[in-house]
Amino acid sequence: MLFHALGLGLLSALVQTGSAANIFVSHYTGVVYTLTLTGSTLTQNSTVTLGGQPSWMTFNSTDRTLYVADETGSGSASVWSVAAATNGGLKQSGKASAPLGAVANVQYGGGNYLASAHYQTSIISTHKLPLSGSALQTFSLTMSARGPNSRQDAPHPHETIVDPTEQFILAPDLGADLIRIYRIDASTGKLIACTPYTDTPGTGPRHATFWGKNVLYVGNELANSVHAFTVSYPDGGCLTLTKFQTITTMPGGKAAPSGTKVGEVRVKDNSLYASNRRDLSFSPNDSMAAFSLDTSGTMTFQAITTSGGTYPRTFQINKAGDMVVIGDQTTANVVVVKRDVATGALGPQIASMRIGVAGHAENDDGLSAVLWDE
Template sequence: MLFLALGLGLLSALVQTGNAANIFVSHYSGTIYSLTLTGSGSSYTLTQNSTVAIGGQPSWMTFNSTTRELYVSDETGSGSAQVASVSAATNGGLKLSGKASAPLGAVANVQYGGGNYLASAHYQTSMITTHKLPLTSGASAFQTFTLTMSGRGPNSRQDVPHPHETIVDPTGAFILAPDLGADLIRIYKIDASTGKLTACTPYTDTPGTGPRHATFWGKNTLYVGNELANSVHSFSVSYPAGGCITLTKLQTLTTMPGGKSAPSGTKVGEVHVKDNFLYASNRRDLTFSPNDSMASFSLDTSGTMTFQGLTSSGGTYPRTFQVNQEGDLVVIGDQTTANVVVVKRDVSTGLLGPQVASMRIGSVGQAENDNGLSAVLWDE
């Protein structure tokens, strides 16, 4: 019986090890964390692996699973800012591997051009910049686009352009940048031979929309989460021969049941697609008071959205989230409560919940401030 007990205990440990997954976390305090999630079924545990202090205000991470490099944006608002790279070992170890100078207020970045370049969105300074990789000390931006707009928007936050993300289209030929301040989706064509970007005619949205975050579903459908309107747009994407891509709006839904308006103070965060489902985070809606919510939508074969429901984000101000590749787990980063939450996902229905793990990371933040937890990513 003792042998049997020991054998079962060893088997349990092996099962947990076999189901281990690493999660990367950035915190506005200037630290990057590596966590390990172990378990299965409804029993999971989060443990901290490693940390690395990189300074500044880390706001976003892009992970290259081939080179195992994290590229970290810096939202520092005064003085000097940086863009950094962090090497991630398979056992969760982290090490600062590169830095380069960058304009202030970067909130997102994306790797492009065969992994040789990084394009960043600078919310505060109204810029799009690119850097050559790898990042080296003393290096500055490869290209800088200073953005303009014709006049103030209807929202008080629309005083100047505020690009909030950079994403690469599925063909790898274009970069899109939702601009919350200017109500534009900016489009840039990539020169494959040089890595340089050329600005195309942007898509102009309804004043006061505030596009923030975008995701592609296949090659020809784009979804954009709108922070000021608390809605999601769907677009068809066309690729004229030799020209720039064009967007045609197809549908708009709010991130609340029944198409209702979001509670005052709500701000849509990220949007992501997995299979035939779309997800959006609702920051400061307090639907599951004191916690905020995650909205889910089903997609038909044409990409038309149907609202499914809301589930708890497990904390407040869910700035960031990601579905794992297998599709059965979602990691959520709640900025203000500074906790990493993992919830189950039904791969058939796309519905989220229940919560299976949660862990506080660093110091908590304050609503509407650039502190607390900033980003989460699966090590995949």
């Protein structure tokens, strides 16, 4: 089942009534951009060159600061802060040394700390904010044995997220088939390792999102599926997870085409979304999968729609819930699509813009991340 596009007349009316919105974009060439969406037109506003390989951005809208991870794989790596003016201007405001290979970060502890996942070097690191010097803390991750997939040669944490109570940080580990759990020491900002959740060998958990306080969804890159977990908070103990559903990201529960890799997962209201990289369902473009959620959080597959490019590494839903920005890594284009706030359906496309140089499938190049400025 595919969502049908709205009529052109209705689309024109929708985009003409919207006001301008800014979008942050990072590119593996070392540059962060601001784009402005006005109606159905994207224009480049400002840039800042950081160097390295910017791979992920976290935005604090209160102090208007971007925290940018660096996936640099040799030599030395950094983590940067970037001041974002309300007019779209960008300026580097801080920098600290960091372990190599960072692919995600998250702010925590009342905005005073940053936790990062380092895929290549099997490390979780933390930094005190504002950024300076080196890491506050590093966890060198281990695993008992190689996994069944060739990419599971070592621990590969792929994201750090904070739970809704702001007491814990979770890190899906693609290499070790674990969801690592850390308790936050509120007085120091340091993390204390808890017992991780152990998943089925070959699952490859990559990205996660909470739905309320008690449901967690995890997108699995190697299994091309999404898990749903019930989240429990024992008094004085560590957060625990209980899996209650697994669903594929393809129509009819089909197996994903060879080479497909689930990317991000995001939730909005009673809908969940996952990006399918390299599935070519809309040849030559890839797809976005949409699921509806019932009152218990159980997922029902709804549809796939085009991502508007190839390798949708990252996407985000705006706060109003009526637009989604998609970052297609390999084609290096930013795509904005409508979202029906009543049904959760995605489409049609509002705008698309190529940013910097295109990448190559399976390589760490091209466009890396997109975020709404809000």
